Amino acid sequence: MSSRIASDCGLPLTRRHFMNRGALGFGSLALAGVLQKDEVSATPWAPKPTHFAPRAKSVIFFYMDGGVSQVDSFDPKPLLEKENGQRPKFKVDATVFNNNGNILKSPWEFKQYGESGIPISDLFPHIGAHADELAVIRSMTAFSPNHPNANYALHSGHVLSGRPSMGAWASYGLGTEADDLPSYVVLHGGQVPSGGMQMFGSGFLPATHQPSTFATGKPVLSNIIPREKELSYQRKKLQLLGEIDGSLAQECEHVEAIQSAILNYEMAARMQLAVPDVADISGESEATRKAYGLDARYNNTRTYGAQCLMARRLVERGVRFVELTINPGNGDRWDQHGGLRNGHTKNALAVDQPIGALIKDLKGRGLLESTLLVFTGEFGRTPFAQGGDGRDHNPQGFSLWMAGGGIRGGTIYGATDEYGYRVVQNKLTVHDLHANMLHCLGMDHKKLTYRYGGRDVRLTDVHGELVPEILT
């Protein structure tokens, strides 16, 4: 019998054998026909071919919101000790607060780590333990001395808000290998960066590439927990929904959007199971939990440890891009305009042990070679003081490190002047960073484009160069 829907939008019905496929079966019932046609395009984040053989499959991006001080972390400058308290002997650019003081030496000692002997300050002993995995870049520059602009630029290559972030580009370029998890996840530690959460957004790219923001509390993802008291009740509803949508799907076979919309319920249902599952770390061994700092005295070490552990679980399952934001409650983000020693110590305390543990864990599981790690803030800090014991923003030179898939470990690249103020060798911008990240993922940053506003837009705009010295 032909229904009213059929008469309005359907083609003549054809008999099909329903395939019983999919997690719950409700959508499959509806989509027997579609799945025969093309199974791959049915998943909105289906993996896509790379431009060339990738080194890394996934990215874990440690976003050090606020701006880590390079001269206190990865770029030691003995001259600061010597000239501590003196007026800067170089020209000082206008800063945001314009309250610039004298040269301020680093309160931390530097040690050389590993065979490569990369010097790292006492803020990061756990990360230091993996020095031979790191490529430290000391010649990064930012496009703006303001948090929001620099944040936008770090994420999207553009100082304005509204452009797609690198995670969205990675998702757009590569899709995901997980069929029950989104391709791009922000593990939100609770500190909303200045500029707002939309800096992680997909901009003009299709919303498919919008990040899923996992909170540290519960629920991990908004609308991921069914509101029905019992899952079985929701399942029953979905089954009933599938029955009635099924007839629509058959009759509207020509409307691909409706087929996909129905398939999305499959994915959503799988996500309802997979997301809480990936967030549930109760199955991890005691040793692992301890290594990540889940029993640490400092609350933020525990939180960031849980995020790092979750990051591993996500990349294990094929999620493409995981970005971690830091936690509130360290005094401030890495933005120590005052109280440098206290603020940086707390921030480092929160992230150092978990990141060190994550590197080790990934290595142990053979995942490090297929995972690209990036650790960076949006800019660095001035070698001279703001007020008595703080440092202002410094976009003209700062450090970051990369490790894992595609990265030549034990490398130091680029240099700032003897004060750590301006880059004097191998200057890089975020465009270069993005180009190299995409390269590790098997993508040519010049070929990864999206037609928007009459242009083929790239993450790297018209810039970006590869740095062979840090690549394997």
Add this chain to the structure above:
Amino acid sequence: MSADPVVIYRLLTIFPVLVLLFQSVFANPISSEDLQFFENKIRPLLADHCYKCHAASARKVKGGLLLDRKAGWVKGGDSGKVIVPGKPEESLLILMVERDPDHEAMPPKTALGKGQVEDLREWVRRGAPDPREEKVGEAARGDDDFDLEERKQWWSLQPVEQVAVPGVKAGDWPVNEVDRFILAGLEKRGWGPAPGAGKERLLRRVSLVLTGLAPTESELESFMADESDGAYEKVVDRLLGSPRFGERWARHWMDVVRFAETKAFEADYTMPYVDRYRDYLIRAFNSDVPYDQFVLEALAGDRLEKPRLNRESGINESVIGPGYLYLTDGQHGPPDIHGDETRIFDSMIKVCGVAFQALTVNCAKCHDHKFDAITAKDYYSFYGMLRSSRLHYANIAPPEKKAEVEARLRRAKQELMADVFRAVEKEAVGIGQVLLLIEEFEKGVRFEILQQKLNLPLKKGEKQEGRLAAFVQESEEGLKALASRAGVDADLLLKWFRWKHDRNTPRELAGLKSLISGKPAAEVEAASSRGDTSNENYRFGMQSDSLGKWIASGPGFVSADTDGFLLSQGGDQLLRATIGTGVSTGTLSSRLDGVLRSPDFILDGGAVDLWVRGRHATVRLVVRNYELTGKGPTTGRLKVGVNSDGWKKISFGTHLWKGEPAFLEIQHQGSGMDCLGRNGRPPEPAEDGWVAVAVGRLPQWVRVWGEAARSKDRGKAVALIISRIAESARKGAIGPGQREVLGALLQSGLMHPDLGKHPEIRGKLELFREIAEELPRPVYVRSVVDGVATDQPVYVRGDHRNISQDANPRHFLDGLGGGQLDDGGSGRLDWAKRVASVDNPLTARVRVNRIWSRVFGRGLLASVDDFGKMGGEPSHPDLLDYLARSFTGNGWSTKQLVRRLVLARTFQMSSIPGPGMLTADPENIYLQRMPVARMDAEAIRDHILSCSGELKRDQMYGPSIAVNIDDQPNSRAKPRSGLLNGGGRRSVYMETRRNFLSSFLRAFDLPNATEPTGQRNITNVPAQSLALLNDPFVHQQSEAWAKRVMSGGGTVDEQLAKVHRQAFGREATEAELQWGRKVLKELGGATEAAWKGLCHLMINRKEFIYVF
């Protein structure tokens, strides 16, 4: 012949270059020593470090500079000359390789070694001897392949054609011309149109396209019952006439102008009154404002000779038109305020280019457009117009009513004040005797005791006022006795006595107090003086000769009423405040407001001062049109509130902005007009606001009392002075100093006419107040005004620190005919006229195409926002031109165009593709069928509310409704979260906070309010399924819907049928009824829980959000 200064200037700048060329090419053969130096040190250095970007062989020559030949550096690059032979310290090249912080560092990535820099210096010091002689012409090789004439050949820049309606074979199919074009396209390909859609589908489709709402049950019923031929047409006209039409089509336009109410960035500041722009759009679409008028208003609504007044309310609609311009994002305290301006203007240029012309003008910021006929000069021409304009909060209160009341009010005030002055004149006569009597009383013993008591130190918690009151009370008896004996008004005597012993004295009357206390003449004069400020010739005080260049907006400053007395609007007090010398608002009413702005001037780094007084006003120093003046660590200091009846000096430090253009802005009612915090809207405009700025020097009081102090009978002299001042006031010949004194006398009560004894004054005062109440209260909107007309030369390669030497007069787009803008102001009006013209090849086409895409889901040119080369060519060029012509021919009426499109048979087709059509035309470009559409985010939310019965259909306008953001992370800028159901308001009224958009709407592709968006993405992602499955809003609404169904009564089948009509606008099929019964059964019978489950499933059924 008079010398042309521009020409002379050019000769002067060219001359040295000529000399240099001459010398270098012919005069100086290179010594062998120099040659050796060059070959050994310089040539290899240049080759290794510079040729990669600065040689003819480079893949891309950067900065227009060649260093592989002598002529290259002689000519210089985009930034000008790079080497001054002999002068390394003046040579850009040297500064750059030295990495001087004020210049771009070169080579960009890695610095040259110290020795290398020294070699280059040495080379330049030697005069830059260079043996590489090539022809000069070669160096001129650039990447200058921009050919405007060639670019102008693009189809969209050709005049709109007069096209013939094509003939078709199936002659009985078309209903109107649209159909003939579409059908001809199909027949040409051997295809035939789809059959008609069913009535129910058609109703749902047309209702959603026109109003964004699905049909209600009763609308469905009446349409189904109407079997007449004109039934559909009737529905179309009903929908076009519905206020819901404007709500729907305004929202489309809001996408195009990247509508938002906050500034994003760190604090996400709220911009005030943005909702009034939204309401303007809704009214404009509902009243079908002709599109050419709409364009004029959008670009120059503040400049129209005859603004469009709202027929019902009389408000000025036109001036609201530019309200979208400054809806940019914004950050506080930018270290580079000029750079910030380029960012913000870029957003405006982009919006204006895309919205009206579908041109990516913004792509010509750094260089001429890569593909289209748009020059960088075009871009900076628009930039110049924006530089010449300023953000302005305009008062739209009915201008005609305002003018009419103002005239009456002015007369009423004149009559009232004449009586007041007369009364003062009369009363002043008795003052001499009053003062004598006071002196007499003060000689008594009793007074001495009272005075000692008065002057004892205050006890804890005791107030001077109370002490004074007791003192007066205890003196009263004695004073009254004296008064009655002398036949003097006892109240007057008491008033003066009290005042004399009050420690609070307005500065204007300090001299008088010294005088009547018997101080020597010198002391009286000293007290009367303003001290060192009185003679100050302040730096930026408005000198009267420059005042004419200041720009006043609103009636406040323009008003000719300058008597300088501000009347209070209630109570027995006559005066609220007095202005001495200066220009001011508020002299008639706070509701007659105004803003005064200085011309642009360049900050020299020193302080900018001026004297002001007033209430609820602000003074700002606006650098580079920076909107957030008043916010942030540095720019926060550039705004000062004015809340003082006495003159106050304001001084702005400007060293951080040295060299930048700025203007002063004095804003009556300024307190509310600013980017606010997280919540809310500015307070209602104050009823006692006013502001005055001193012009020239502040008034002198010293002469007023000094004369009396030398007189023998001081009392008599005081009386004479007061009555003389009052007389001058009555005759309109009062000086500013006298005015301030008279005002103080009236305000302090010393000479305030007793209204009980002057019924004629009371009557006139009341009349004045009644008339003042008739003035409409100010209603503020965001708009712009013209400032000082300024041209903007090109920023070379988009770098605002590198400004081209070439003049760039403001002109219309070169690709559209160019031509200087000459409207006597910013140029916006001329520009607007050029856009809103039938001769503009783009305006009507672009508009028609936008409307078409909203009706048919896809534009005739798919890229609705880009009519340039990258946008491609239209599927039906003839139809586009035909519609564009008839659009302008029909008075640019949007509604008529929409009506024609939806009445076409094309629109009424079914969405089922014909056989083979999915392969033949998968994208349905030729419209063999109607496309299936997914409802947009707002329509989905509105439809859910509509089904649940919670939609407040008829509630229009007003402040935006807070979005529920419980699901979004906390942060410093997070505002209060709103109700889950948004109070049942339509989605167009939900607040658009850039940092906190509704995640439910975002899931369904609400744009992020950053970029102009003519066509939204339509995505299809699991987050949408999750939202419809688990979002608390959906569950809440499912429950409400269930209750609504159950309370409606009827059998289960009747209820199920109802639910289907509400959700899908059609009757349920037998299969669906069966399904419904099964759902209820499996979910627990016909309970509320089961019904909730069913309604929830209805929302999740795909048909709920798809339109067939």
